Amino acid sequence: MPDQKAILDTIENGILVVTPDLQIRFWNRWLTLQTGISKEEAVGHFLPTLFPGTSFNLLKRKVKIALKLKSSTFTNSSVEKFIIPIKLHNITKSIFHHMRQDVVITPLGEGEASIIIYDTSALLEAKAVIQNQLLVMEKQATTDTLTGCYNRKMFNDLLKSEVKKADRYHHIFSLIIMDIDNFKAVNDTYGHLAGDEVLKEMATITGCTVRESDLFARWGGEEFSILLPETTLEGAAILADKIRRTIAANDFSNIGNLTCSLGVAQYHKTEHRDTLISNADWALYHAKNHGKNQVAVFDQGEIQTWPGANGN
Amino acid sequence: MKILIVDDSKLSRLTILKRMPAAIKESADIWQGANGVEAIALYKEHRPDIVFLDLTMPVMDGFQALTQIRAFDQTSRVHIVTADIQTKSQEKVMALGAVAVEAKPIDSARLAEIFAALPTG
Amino acid sequence: MIQEELQEVLSELINISFGTATATIAELFDNFATLHVPDISFIAIDDLHKFILNHFNCQQVYTTTQQFKGKFQGEIVFAMDPQSAQNMQGIIFSDEDLDGAALLSQDEIKQSILEISNILGSSCLGKLAQLLNTNITFAPPAIEFSQTLLKTPAEMPYQHVIVISTVLDFNAMEIRGNLFIMCTDEMFSWLERALEDYLETL
Incomplete structure (x- = not known):
């Protein structure tokens, strides 16, 4: 039986586990690569202290609801841009400063929830480009x-x-x-x-x-x-x-x-x-x-x- | 023993009926009502030993019915059986004089407990 | 089971589930809601468009859609008119340091509708599934604000719609929403059998 936590480190999505007050219990390798924060620096610490200046009220509420309902909650990057601030590098020439994220929050028994982060920047960028083109075309046509x-x-x-x-x-x-x-x-x-x-x-x-x-x-x-x-x-x-x-x-x-x-x-x-x-x-x-x-x-x-x- | 069950939902009344201890169900006189007005009339007529009362009902809701039953009889034993599990609703009916608040759907274990706790005689 | 009986059983189970949803929402936003029994009806998918036209006399409607999987599976659509969406703002954001006069952006409105629909969907359907001895899982929801609420019936893989009309009543500030549970013939039969079982083993 392979080490399941090791498998989580091979996934190209962010996975973390938190308590209702957002103390981190698990932090996968993807998150380390994207944020520069190592497992050791993350686990046991509170999410807001790792990212000063970012409001985690929404996430906190979503975790609370998920635990209460015993059912997943979600945030959608077309509405809420991101949950964990990850700066995008200039070389990718992204139109966004921060990675856009779809997030699924799932209760794990009592008092813990897993948070899975999907990077939707490329998707939303393509959408934005198309929307801009439509606007330009509309203007050109008139x-x-x-x-x-x-x-x-x-x-x-x-x-x-x-x-x-x-x-x-x-x-x-x-x-x-x-x-x-x-x-x-x-x-x-x-x-x-x-x-x-x-x-x-x-x-x-x-x-x-x-x-x-x-x-x-x-x-x-x-x-x-x-x-x-x-x-x-x-x-x-x-x-x-x-x-x-x-x-x-x-x-x-x-x-x-x-x-x-x-x-x-x-x-x-x-x-x-x-x-x-x-x-x-x-x-x-x-x-x-x-x-x-x-x-x-x-x-x-x-x-x-x-x-x-x-x-x- | 005399039992009054008041709920506008037939299924809800059936749930209580089916899940109460068999011995009690066989021996007791049971009346059913579908709103607060019926609850008060049936209470005054039969003076039941225990009442199971819903909160959200047409014509007259359970809050009002509970108030009037308590005004009529200070010794009444009313259990509120409701889908409204808000703390504030529970506090409100307890203040109005309910014995307890039961979350729907009530199960047989809880019903057995309720009947066991009834003063005998 | 005859339709009326089915409706009666389902209504009461949904009523119980909706009580949980209301309590969750009220507690989260530190508020109290007067509980109203939701109105349940069954319609064929072909009548959905007519139903929506009759129920929403505004031009545009917020809709969220979410698939659910399990022994019972299908899709929920939650629809809310702009007035209810506006009423909701006062309730959701009253606990935050929000300037009362500040106008919320379209994104913030959508965010809170997603939140309410998530709670209503998970509690109504999740609790219903639990009462019927099964489990369901939800896929991430999507939201839209548009005139065209749904695809045409021919494009949808469903035949049945269970309409749950809900009112969240916070001090006479009402949030009205319609939850449409859409499922196939097969799933509808499963639901009928599950409700029959529930009634038999009461």
Whole structure:
């Protein structure tokens, strides 16, 4: 019959035996290797004195419950990170400072409980990596990589849900479509990299000008769109004009002054979302054809420059 | 001998009945109730020598029934048979005048002891 | 044995077991609980989803799952709504140096639910097994907070569910939970026979 305690030293898990006040009765080799505390230093001593600064209240309670119920208790590393603090080495490049541990506490007759420790760091690390990737992917799927604002797909989703809300709860909302004037000339004169910089700066300025509840997206090319919940046509036009003036006043790095044109339309209950987009597009087309650097609104089938001709 | 057993659980009453000493079971008059109100009525009518009373029951619980039985008869012998093994519950019923608290399920050895301890005559 | 009789016997045994669980919890947290008899019912696995929808009208539910092995084996699921989870905090952490106003993290809430479900599961089922002259061992539990409580019935290897609706009543601060003991046809028959034996050898 082999020495059973020796067998416990070959196991790649921590095994210790404690009394209800956490005096250590057994300490296997794995624990010595991980903590640097030898059998002699551990057995007969109290767990909290070996790890000053660590609270063992939870463990104490779990031991008490296990003895009381005559049944195992557990701690789960996805909830309680660890029971015995074991620093992880830097070479393993772990994202955790301390080893994550699943722990099973089992009563051993009267007044003693065994504690078995499973290292779950690798498992939880893999889980964390996947979760991070999911977050990144989620963000990528909804964001325009150049400007950081919503992309067209996200804009379409938001527009769909806004239409639903408007139809069901009688909410109103408006749409602005915005286009940089003479952007082709910027690309031709200064190159595409400079063009990208303009788009970024334009997005930053507009993003700062819209209200928090507004949804700002890059529509494609040099076109942007803004969804304005709870906003009338007039409210949207006022904001559009504010954006126009802010951009016209901006000194774009290496390029100087630039302008933009904006088309505005309000959603009308039960109309198709494509109708709303096309109305705003018509208004934008009007603004472009009437001298650019202006806002045009689509109001009950009529398109007008806002707040009058050649608004400056 | 007159015995009253009160518990809303049929199984619980059956446990006491089956596990009590055979000689007593054969000779005694035994009444059963399922709540505190029945316990009081049966007690007043039959003046049993011993009562086995549960605590958690519908209509009226054992705490109230015990209080009223004690008020009616200071010499009553009530054993509380309960799943409630909290120290504070035990202290409470002892203060109300119970003879003892028995944890469910009560076993035959304990029942034999209880009947042996009954004053004779 | 007919269903009603089975239910009556099981109810009383679970009542006894639950008394132990309540006392354990009350003693651990230095508190006193008014004991309420748990409500027991049997449902088929296909009706579990409906039962849960009717019982939890909140969107999300905390659930712990734990397998148990032995002559009687299966899986316990313990479900608790967020309100009960919140009530529980005051009870579990009242004995520690915890700032009363401090909000507990999701992890701390989960930790205490694991603790309660562990106690309820081990005492209710462990004591029941003991009363039925057998022993069971529990596997480590897992916990989730989600909208989808369970897999679909088709994915579960069980046919029977014993529902134990429990109330831990600490000074009118109530912790309500539902313990679902799930087992196969075979295990359910074992339980029926064990309960019959219990009744016969009373």
